[in-house]
Amino acid sequence: MHLSFQNELDQLVSTHQKIGTLNPALEKCYPVVIVMQDNFCIFDLDSTGRRYHWIKNVPRPMPVPAGVRAAFQIQDYDGRIACVVTPEVFDTPEGYVTILHEFVHCYQYETSEQALKAGLDVARKAQEVGDVMWEINHPFPYTAADFITPYCGFLRALNEQDHQGIITARRMLKAYLGVHDYEYMVWQEWKEGFARWAENQVRRHLGLPENLGGLTQPYSRVVFYAGGNAYIDYLAEVFPPVVTDLTALFVRMLAI
Numbered sequence: 001m002h003l004s005f006q007n008e009l010d011q012l013v014s015t016h017q018k019i020g021t022l023n024p025a026l027e028k029c030y031p032v033v034i035v036m037q038d039n040f041c042i043f044d045l046d047s048t049g050r051r052y053h054w055i056k057n058v059p060r061p062m063p064v065p066a067g068v069r070a071a072f073q074i075q076d077y078d079g080r081i082a083c084v085v086t087p088e089v090f091d092t093p094e095g096y097v098t099i100l101h102e103f104v105h106c107y108q109y110e111t112s113e114q115a116l117k118a119g120l121d122v123a124r125k126a127q128e129v130g131d132v133m134w135e136i137n138h139p140f141p142y143t144a145a146d147f148i149t150p151y152c153g154f155l156r157a158l159n160e161q162d163h164q165g166i167i168t169a170r171r172m173l174k175a176y177l178g179v180h181d182y183e184y185m186v187w188q189e190w191k192e193g194f195a196r197w198a199e200n201q202v203r204r205h206l207g208l209p210e211n212l213g214g215l216t217q218p219y220s221r222v223v224f225y226a227g228g229n230a231y232i233d234y235l236a237e238v239f240p241p242v243v244t245d246l247t248a249l250f251v252r253m254l255a256i
Helices: 006-019 087-091 093-118 121-128 145-160 163-206 222-238 240-244 246-254
Strands: 032-036 039-045 052-059 069-074 080-085
Touching: 006 052, 006 093, 006 163, 032 087, 069 093, 080 093, 087 093, 093 121, 093 163, 093 246, 121 163, 145 163, 145 222, 163 222, 163 246, 222 240, 222 246, 240 246
Parallel strands: 032 080
Antiparallel strands: 032 039, 039 052, 069 080
16 A cells, blocks of 8 residues: 555545535546656545545656646556646645646546547647647747737736627637637637636635736746636626536637
């Protein structure tokens, strides 16, 4: 039995019990993989569903950078989706929230992500050329003025709850970006923006500062984490059911 992280994983379950009712995406705990040197240490909930236990160690299947915080399938655990972290994640309260953020990605994967991705031309084109890293490496025009100006206008309109300003900015973005870049933008706003939105729900509930990173220029894809979070905040105000149906949320975010 591998018990070196039992206290930390008990704390994770305790933290989850405080926030699990905030949104359907936060209701479930997922497997946790802790990267230790050349091994993946796999933990999962026991039969009670209230405590993690060690499943097994498997050889690390790929290089993993220190500080990794990710959600992906573990082939040596029947291809199940899991949260993958390195041990220092447990050093701060925010680290536990980060794991819950990755649980949201696990939920997206299990409920809606694959079907939605299949409908995106940018994803199909990437698959055709074997580009499995397109979600990270897509060559988006982050520094182009024709992107920055309307996206700043979009963020400003969200802050002011200016419905017409939001529509105008989105139309400008779609006209400039074209199909693939627009799909990519919305995909990141939905996938990472929703996880950021759920994370900030957790942070508010636990009395921790919100995560607002990504709004400083020069922009990177992280601007879509912040922009998606703000957009979903706005949509939650005008149509609350949308934050409990991720497919409907994506459709609404993609539309003008």
